[in-house]
Amino acid sequence: MSEDSIKKDEELNSIDENQEDTDKVNQEVVDESIFLKTKISELENEIAELKDKFLRKAAEFENYKRRVENEQLNLIKYAAENFITRLLPVIDDFERSLQHVGSAKDINSVTEGVKLIYDKLMKLLDEQGVKKIEAIGKPFDVEYHEALMQRKAEGILPNTVLDEIQSGYIYKDRVIRHSKVIVSEDSHELSANDQTINPIESDNSD
Known part of the structure; x- marks a missing residue:
């Protein structure tokens, strides 16, 4: 075999090897492309499922919120x-x-x-938690009583509730109406010309 023939054979072999390498690379690219397409498809499906779940949860939450709001409105509307x-x-x-x-x-x-x-x-x-305020015989307490008058009363401590003109009430822990009362006046502070009953101003209001 001549030297030229040997060179040609070597060149052909080299071309074949290069072609094989090229085919191998191409196949790897194709395989990688198929793998990526499969992954993309899987991710798209997963995203679609997550989006669907999110939309359903959002709708459920909206329905729950609307139901709670309606229940609260009904509680207020029909509280009594x-x-x-x-x-x-x-x-x-x-x-x-x-x-x-x-x-x-x-x-x-x-x-x-x-x-x-x-x-x-x-x-x-x-x-229902509504209680009457005890007044008569109790020391005057601005938190519960509204003094409308003062009256001289022998043998009774000053600022003692003598009589109740209008009852007061407490709802749970809140005064909803003060008792309107007459309280005793200090007899030592009264002069001979003092009236038996003296109207006084009250700081409380109904």
Whole structure:
């Protein structure tokens, strides 16, 4: 074999090897491309699933928020419903009493009936957290009492509640109406010309 033939064979072999390398690289690129496309498709599907889950959760939360808002509005709107329902029997008792007042021959029975209704109403208020402020005989307390008058009272400490003109009430821990009262005045501070009852200004309001 001549030297030229040998060179040609070597060149052909080199070309074949280069072609094989090129084919191998091309195949690797194709494989990598297929792998990347598969990954992209998987990620797109995963993103679509996550987006769908997010939208469903967002819709569920919106429905939950709307339901809670409606429940809160209903609680505010019908907050007094239970109390009113329990108050209706007391009103029924009053109506029945009014129907029999005209024909009643014994005023004591009428008074007793009204007292029973009053006690029933006060019990209902107490169950709702409404309590009457104790006033008569208690030391005057600006937190609970509103003094309208002062009156001389022998043997009683100054600023003691002598009488109650209008009852006061507490709802849970809040005063909703102060008791309007008459309080005792210090007898040592009264002169012979002082009046028995002196109106005074009050710092409280209803």
